[in-house]
Amino acid sequence: MVRGTARLPRDLHPVAWWAWALGLAVAASSTTNPLVLLMVVGVAATAVALRRSDQPWADSFRLYVVLGVVIVVVRVAFRLLLGTGVPGTVLIALPEIQLPEFAAGIVLLGPITRESLLAGLYDGLRLAAIVISVGAANALANPKRLLRSVPPALYEVGTALVVAVTMLPQFADSARRVRAAQSLRGGDTGRVRGLRRFLVPVLEDALERSLAMAAGMDARGYGRAGSAGRVQRTRTGALMLLGLMGVCVGTYAVLDPTAPRWLALPMLLGGLAVACLGLVSAGSRVQRTRYRPDRWQWPELVVVAGGLVAAYAGWRVAHDRLTLAYPPLDAVPQVSALTLVALALALGAALCAPDQRRAVGA
Amino acid sequence: MIELRGVTFRYDLTTVLDAVDLDLEEGELVVVAGRTGVGKSTLLGVVTGLVPRFTGGELIGSVLLDGTDITRTPPRERADRVGYVGQDPAAGFVTDTVEEELAYGMEQLGLPPDTMRRRVEETLDLLGIADLRARDLRTLSGGQQQRVAIGSVLTMHPRVLVLDEPTSALDPTAAEEVLATLTRLVHDLGLTVLVAEHRLERVLPFADRVCRLTGDGGLVVGDPASVLADAPVVPPIVELGRALGWSPLPLAVREARRAARGLDLAPPTDAASAAGDERVVASGLTVRHGTTVAVREVDLRLRAGTVTALMGRNGCGKSSLLWTLHGRERYAGRLAVDGSDPATLDATGRRGLAGLVPQVPSDLLYLETVAEECAAGDGGDGRCRALLDRLAPGIPDDVHPRDLSEGQRLSLALALVLVGAPGLLLLDEPTRGLDYPGKAALAAVLRELADDGLAVLVATHDVEFVAQAADRALVMAEGELVSSGPVREVLAQSPAFAPQVTKVLGPPWLTVDDVVGAR
Numbered sequence: 001m002v003r004g005t006a007r008l009p010r011d012l013h014p015v016a017w018w019a020w021a022l023g024l025a026v027a028a029s030s031t032t033n034p035l036v037l038l039m040v041v042g043v044a045a046t047a048v049a050l051r052r053s054d055q056p057w058a059d060s061f062r063l064y065v066v067l068g069v070v071i072v073v074v075r076v077a078f079r080l081l082l083g084t085g086v087p088g089t090v091l092i093a094l095p096e097i098q099l100p101e102f103a104a105g106i107v108l109l110g111p112i113t114r115e116s117l118l119a120g121l122y123d124g125l126r127l128a129a130i131v132i133s134v135g136a137a138n139a140l141a142n143p144k145r146l147l148r149s150v151p152p153a154l155y156e157v158g159t160a161l162v163v164a165v166t167m168l169p170q171f172a173d174s175a176r177r178v179r180a181a182q183s184l185r186g187g188d189t190g191r192v193r194g195l196r197r198f199l200v201p202v203l204e205d206a207l208e209r210s211l212a213m214a215a216g217m218d219a220r221g222y223g224r225a226g227s228a229g230r231v232q233r234t235r236t237g238a239l240m241l242l243g244l245m246g247v248c249v250g251t252y253a254v255l256d257p258t259a260p261r262w263l264a265l266p267m268l269l270g271g272l273a274v275a276c277l278g279l280v281s282a283g284s285r286v287q288r289t290r291y292r293p294d295r296w297q298w299p300e301l302v303v304v305a306g307g308l309v310a311a312y313a314g315w316r317v318a319h320d321r322l323t324l325a326y327p328p329l330d331a332v333p334q335v336s337a338l339t340l341v342a343l344a345l346a347l348g349a350a351l352c353a354p355d356q357r358r359a360v361g362a
Numbered sequence: 363m364i365e366l367r368g369v370t371f372r373y374d375l376t377t378v379l380d381a382v383d384l385d386l387e388e389g390e391l392v393v394v395a396g397r398t399g400v401g402k403s404t405l406l407g408v409v410t411g412l413v414p415r416f417t418g419g420e421l422i423g424s425v426l427l428d429g430t431d432i433t434r435t436p437p438r439e440r441a442d443r444v445g446y447v448g449q450d451p452a453a454g455f456v457t458d459t460v461e462e463e464l465a466y467g468m469e470q471l472g473l474p475p476d477t478m479r480r481r482v483e484e485t486l487d488l489l490g491i492a493d494l495r496a497r498d499l500r501t502l503s504g505g506q507q508q509r510v511a512i513g514s515v516l517t518m519h520p521r522v523l524v525l526d527e528p529t530s531a532l533d534p535t536a537a538e539e540v541l542a543t544l545t546r547l548v549h550d551l552g553l554t555v556l557v558a559e560h561r562l563e564r565v566l567p568f569a570d571r572v573c574r575l576t577g578d579g580g581l582v583v584g585d586p587a588s589v590l591a592d593a594p595v596v597p598p599i600v601e602l603g604r605a606l607g608w609s610p611l612p613l614a615v616r617e618a619r620r621a622a623r624g625l626d627l628a629p630p631t632d633a634a635s636a637a638g639d640e641r642v643v644a645s646g647l648t649v650r651h652g653t654t655v656a657v658r659e660v661d662l663r664l665r666a667g668t669v670t671a672l673m674g675r676n677g678c679g680k681s682s683l684l685w686t687l688h689g690r691e692r693y694a695g696r697l698a699v700d701g702s703d704p705a706t707l708d709a710t711g712r713r714g715l716a717g718l719v720p721q722v723p724s725d726l727l728y729l730e731t732v733a734e735e736c737a738a739g740d741g742g743d744g745r746c747r748a749l750l751d752r753l754a755p756g757i758p759d760d761v762h763p764r765d766l767s768e769g770q771r772l773s774l775a776l777a778l779v780l781v782g783a784p785g786l787l788l789l790d791e792p793t794r795g796l797d798y799p800g801k802a803a804l805a806a807v808l809r810e811l812a813d814d815g816l817a818v819l820v821a822t823h824d825v826e827f828v829a830q831a832a833d834r835a836l837v838m839a840e841g842e843l844v845s846s847g848p849v850r851e852v853l854a855q856s857p858a859f860a861p862q863v864t865k866v867l868g869p870p871w872l873t874v875d876d877v878v879g880a881r
Contacts, residue, residue, distance in 0.1 A: 144458060163456065180685070181725035183709045184718050185778040187738040200728035204764070209453055215416045216454025220515065221441030221470035287472035291465030292479070 006297040009355040011053070014141035015149055016300040020047075020350060021137030023307025027314030027342070028129035031325040032122040033333045036343075037129040040310075041068070043347045044136035052139050053356035064135025068128030075124030079116050081108060088115030088330065115329040122329075149294065152283035156223070163213065167206075174205045224287070232281070239278030246271020299353050306349020313342030363388050363554065364409060364444075364522055365426040370579075371404055373419035378404045380579025381423070386522065389552035391544065393565050393586070396575035397595055398797045399767050402558040405575065406524050409556060410446040411437035427521075442471055445515030447525045451507040452500070460502075460510050461486075461495045467518040478517075485513045488550075489543055504676045505536025509543055516547070523547065525557040529564055530794060533675050533823045534858050537564055544568065560797055562590075563597035563826060563862050567614040587611045595798050598826055598862045601874045618866040625867070630876040638666030641785050641817040642687065647695035649682045649841075656682035658841040659695070664786065664817040669808050671828040671849065672821040673859060674838035680821040681721065683838070684788045687819070688718040700785050713782035721790040723775035724764065732766070732774060733759035739778040750777040753807055768795035769803065776807075786817045793824045805831035829853060829861040829872040 021044070028040045045065070052058040090111045097108040144165060150158040178201045188194055217223075250268025253259040317336050318325040327333035366384040370377065378401040386392060394402045407413030414421045415436060425433045427443060437446070448454050457463045464485055468478045486492040489509045494502065502510065508528055515523065525544070529537035545568045547553045559565045566572075566586055573583040574593055582589055587610050590600050599618055603611040606625070612618035642664035649657040656679045664670055672680050686692045689704030689712040697703050699715045707715070720726065729735045733747070740746035750757060754773035757766065763774060772792055780787070789808075793801050801824070808831050812818050822828060828835060828849060835852035837845040837859070845852055853859050854869030863871050871877060 142458075159456075166456075166458075177720070177722070178725045180690075181720045181722070182728075184688070184713065184720065185726050185739055186710070186713065186741065186781060187728075197728045201725050204724070205722075211416065212448060212450065212453040213456075215412050215437075216446075216448055217456055218415075218437045219410055219412060219441060219444075219446040220454075220456075220467040221438050221518065222456075224438045224441070224470055289469055289472050289475060289478065291462065291469055291475065291482070293475075 004298075006299055007352075007354040011145070011294060011356055012051075012141070012303065012353045013149070013294040013296055013300045014143075014146040016296075016303045016353075017141035018137045018146060019304045020307035020346070021133045021140070023309070023311040024136070024346060025130045025133040026311035027339075027346075028126060028133060030314040030318040031339075032126050033325060033327050033335065034122055034125050035333055035335050036314075036339055037122075037125040039335075039339075039343050040129045041132050043310075043343055043350070044133050046347060047350035048136050048139050051350060051353050051356065058139050061135050061139035064132050064138070067135075068132045071128045071131065072121065072124035075127070076117065076120040079120030080112055082106065086113055086116040086119055086329070088113040091117070118329045145294065148290075151279050152288060153279045155288065159222070167209070167213075170209065171202075171206060174209075175202050178202050178205070236278055236281045239274055239281055243271050243273075243275025243278050246274055302349045302352045306346040306352075309342045309349075310346040313338050363428050366408065367424045367426065369408055369421070369423035369425065371401075371408065371413065371419055371421050373414075373417075377579045378419075379408070379581070382579070382581045384573060384581060384583060386554050386556060388521075388554060389548060390570040391548045391555045391557065391568055393562070393569040393572045394556065394558040394575065395562055395572055395589075395593065395595060397577060398560070398769070398795060398800060400575045400577045401579075402575060403526055405573075405581075406446075406526050406556065406558055409522065410444050410524050411435060411440050412446070438470075441467060441520070442518050443521050445518060445520035445523045447508075447511045447515055447523070447528060449527045449530060451504075451511035454511060455499050455507075458498060459495075460491065460497055460499060463499060463510055463514045464517050467514060471518060481517045481519070485517050488516070488546075489513045503536065504532050505539045508532065508536070508540050512540070512543065512547075520553075522554045522556060525555065527559055528557065530560060531676075534825060536676065537561075541565060541568060560795070561597075561824070561826075562595070563599060566590075566597060566599075569613075586613050597798075598874055599866065602863055602866065602877060605874055605878050615862060615865045618862075622866055627867075627877065627880040629870060630872075630880055638668075638815060638817075640664070641666050642697075642699050644687070644697045645695060647683070647686055647697060648693045649679070649686050649690075650693045651682075655693075655841050657686060657692075660838075660841075660843050662687075662836075662843070664819060666785065666815045666817050667812050668833045669812050669818040669820065669831055671832035671835045672819055672838065673823070673825075673828065673835060676823075678838045679841040680838055681790055682841075684718060684790050684819065684821055687786070688712060688716045688788055710782075713779075713784065715784055716786040716788060717776075717779035717782060717784040718788040719772070719775050719779055719790065719792060721794075723772050723792075726775045726778055727763040727771070730762055731760050732757055732763060735763060735774060735778065740781045746777050746781045749780050750774060753777055754803075767800075769800040772796070772804070773807075780811075785815070786819070787811060789818070789820045789822075791822055792820060793822055793827045801827050802830065825853065825859050825861045828859075829863070830875075835859075 024040050024044055028037055031037065048061045052061065090113050092112045094109040094111060096110040099106050099108065144162050147158045147161050147165070178198060181201070182197050188197060246267055248271070249263060250265070250271050253263035253267060254265065317339055321336060324334060324336045364386040366382055369379055369382045371379040382405070394405055396402050404413050404417070407417065408421065408425060411432070413419065421433070423433070424431050432440060455463055456466050461482060464482045465478050468481065486495055489512065491506065491509055491513065494506060494510070499507065499510065512523070512525075512528075528540055528544075532540065541564060544555055544557070548555055557565060569586050571583060572586045572589040573581055574589050575581055590596050591611060596604075599613065599615065600611055603618065603621070608621045612621050640663055642662060644660065644662040647657055647660040647662065648655065660683060672683065674680055687697065687699070689707060691705060697705065702715065704712045704715045727735055729738060732750075736746040736750060750773060753776055754770050757770055757774070763771060766774065792804060796804060805827065808818050808820065820832065832849045834847065835849045836843055837852060837856065845855065850870045850872055853861060853872065854864055861872060863873055863877065867877070
């Protein structure tokens with residue numbers, strides 16, 4: 001029997017996970033149906049529970065869930081505090097408080113109706129579902145690996161971002177250290193001068209760190225010159241410039257309905273294509289290789305397809321069956337078969353991804 | 363294979379290197395010695411190309427690698443031939459995990475993927491870090507981080523490896539790990555290694571040659587014994603050899619033991635120190651950070667007039683204990699410093715009970731001149747400046763604190779902390795970056811302060827400094843106090859913490875002064 005190796009435990013390509021999660025987010029953003037939203041959250045949580053790794057970033061999902069709950073609570077609380085005037089069944093009759101002249105038009109409290117509670121809940125759920133989808137992507141794929149999968153021509157930018165992300169926790173560390181150290185000596189305590197006491201050592205430390213980092217990276221070959229000839233450099237430059245012009249003109253034409261139509265989409269797409277060629281040309285002169293790059297195999301494609309299906313279904317339902325996507329507040333919401341199938345497919349696709357590699361001995 | 367020809371380096375009006383010549387042969391380990399601030403890092407930077415690119419200044423002369431001039435070649439283009447590992451390995455890490463860090467340099471060189479894969483595996487084995495391959499770099503211990511940093515350079519197969527104080531932040535055991543690794547590279551791979559180090563006692567046994575910067579821009583190169591014969595900065599073992607008139611000078615403990623055979627000395631006697639009142643009484647001190655217990659049920663008594671050393675591995679809770687004694691919030695336990703619990707006081711009250719000099723003294727400093735720092739520290743009544751003059755005489759008023767030497771900066775921090783007139787002085791790793799004379803001066807200062815009636819507690823890795831400065835020693839492991847007593851007993855009990863003189867002559871000998879006194 002010939003057995004494929006694509007599903008052996010390994011890290012799925014980060015772009016695939018992000019595409020999948022963004023698909024879920026699109027599905028969530030195109031509806032306020034609480035059942036659908038809860039299903040989106042459920043799909044995201046199941047995928048994370050079954051497919052996340054044991055690396056530190058994988059724990060971040062819990063934070064996103066907490067954030068989602070907070071969003072819902074705040075949304076509902078604001079609905080109650082700022083009377084919304086959604087008419088319907090009154091649950092508790094609170095008095096209305098008129099604010100004085102300077103805040104005219106704002107009414108505090110007011111009767112709490114079942115409908116206004118539900119409207120707050122639906123709205124909050126939608127935002128929470130989007131946040132949790134993004135959180136799932138964060139927990140499933142190392143965000144730094146995502147930055148590292150940029151095309152070679154943008155490598156320098158990618159590295160700069162990765163370094164910035166790495167330096168942030170160190171910055172917090174150094175701030176904590178300096179704050180503690182400054183309490184060990186006497187000196188200015190005023191607001192401005194006290195701030196200076198704190199900022200000067202922290203900034204000096206950050207500066208020193210960046211210099212050490214730059215020296216270390218330089219000594220390890222970062223930014224070595226490629227062997228691009230004059231001709232190639234000119235070609236790359238020309239392609240990029242042409243592509244950019246095409247994109248600019250195309251965008252203008254798309255936005256201005258009076259411009260000739262052939263200037264719009266064709267120009268935009270042409271410009272994009274030329275710019276891509278420029279990127280490829282710039283990348284080809286880069287003499288840099290990737291250690292154990294993430295490969296695209298069929299599970300990656302399936303995962304991306306799962307995200308696309310969810311997004312498509314969400315958009316489709318929002319377009320064709322408005323009452324299903326945005327259910328009225330006075331009836332039990334219903335779910336279309338299309339949404340149900342699409343979300344099931346999205347979950348199935350996520351489960352097609354292989355188990356993540358476990359760190360040995362960690 | 364690397365040759366420095368007439369290299370002169372200067373900035374402003376200071377000449378750091380003056381027409382220096384140096385030849386590095388294939389497969390030798392060369393140690394750069396010299397006092398702090400004499401230009402050791404500059405010399406290394408000239409070889410790697412980081413000087414003058416990252417420092418400014420003017421470089422004259424030429425650097426040849428196998429006969430080709432690489433003086434104007436930037437460090438990144440030298441990366442495949444000259445590898446560089448800095449003082450703080452964590453500051454140079456670019457990626458997250460050990461494996462990716464090892465591959466980073468090769469990615470920059472554009473090596474084919476299968477070569478990268480092979481070299482990563484080879485390097486993991488060579489450095490004995492294969493079980494760490496998927497670990498997050500920030501969770502590694504200091505010694506492991508340093509070995510990963512060395513590995514990440516080795517994968518590029520450089521011909522020369524340049525290391526700037528690779529063991530300065532490590533405890534004795536971790537330092538030995540790293541040095542053993544280096545020796546293996548020199549022996550097995552024929553790699554040329556150029557290493558700058560303050561603690562010569564650690565590297566000298568492995569050195570083929572020593573080059574000593576004299577301080578006036580000159581460089582003396584030769585075999586270790588002859589270069590160190592008249593150097594001002596020498597490890598205790600050489601000092602011992604000099605004091606006893608041994609020739610040739612022994613550099614390793616084994617040689618010295620042979621020379622010491624038949625030596626007949628009356629055992630040293632400690633002048634009975636008048637131990638003062640108990641300044642610190644602590645029982646059951648416990649500190650936890652989340653799920654880790656940093657300090658576990660520590661009982662501790664510190665008397666006025668004594669200097670106590672606090673030793674132990676990196677991360678065993680030394681710093682946490684110091685901060686707790688200074689009054690940081692603890693999980694459990696009773697603490698009394700001069701009768702009151704600092705954790706119940708505000709910052710000013712704490713400063714009056716205990717002074718703490720943190721691991722990075724410059725965290726305390728934020729003003730432009732020494733005079734401003736002193737004035738801010740004492741409110742302008744001149745006590746701080748007077749203290750500073752006592753600790754380190756002759757520091758001009760208008761110098762920027764960052765331009766001070768390590769020792770001077772430490773003195774300034776010490777003066778700022780002592781302004782509050784505390785009865786307890788706590789120091790966290792104060793010997794980092796200090797050379798032998800600097801440490802001797804610090805030991806003298808601590809002794810003087812103790813004689814004034816302070817209780818002093820110093821957390822340090824530096825066993826030679828402990829032997830010199832302390833009366834008592836405490837050893838911590840995993841947050842617990844595992845041994846405490848007079849320094850002579852504690853140091854002699856532990857093979858890892860024995861100073862060189864003890865290794866040569868056996869207990870109860872601790873310092874060269876003991877031996878000199880006994881003759």
